[in-house]
């Protein structure tokens with residue numbers, strides 16, 4: 001069982017303690033352009049998985065591609081010096097903002 005905290009920590013550990021032959025090390029060695037290319041590819045694959053009826057992994061296709069995207073995002077954050085805590089804090093700030101809308105009257109169909 002691996003949650004996003006653990007995944008990010010593992011990626012960061014690979015950055016700080018390079019392990020030869022590891023895919024994460026391969027990405028860090030190739031650098032930012034390669035990492036950005038992978039994030040773009042994986043984001044596109046998430047879109048295609050949602051749209052394409054011919055899914056090799058059936059309904060799990062979106063799950064599989066989403067996991068790929070989250071992993072590559074972790075690599076990008078680590079590469080750019082962004083911590084997972086920063087992402088979580090940003091999300092937490094929005095929780096406060098969203099609560100303003102909770103008081104909005106319910107939208108009813110005309």
Ligand SMILES: N=c1c2ncn([C@@H]3O[C@H](COP(=O)(O)OP(=O)(O)OP(=O)(O)O)[C@@H](O)[C@H]3O)c2ncn1[C@@H]1O[C@H](COP(=O)(O)O)[C@@H](O)[C@H]1O
Nearest residue numbers: 002007010014019021022023024025038041067068071072
């Ligand atoms: N979560 C992931 C993860 N998700 C996706 N991937 C890799 O991302 C790649 C995406 O597949 P693609 O076909 O798009 O890419 P590719 O053709 O293999 O490689 P490119 O030349 O296109 O970069 C695959 O090689 C996957 O193995 C991941 N690699 C590693 N992890 C995690 O990182 C940990 C450490 O991995 P290593 O760094 O390899 O030891 C693993 O135990 C996992 O927990």
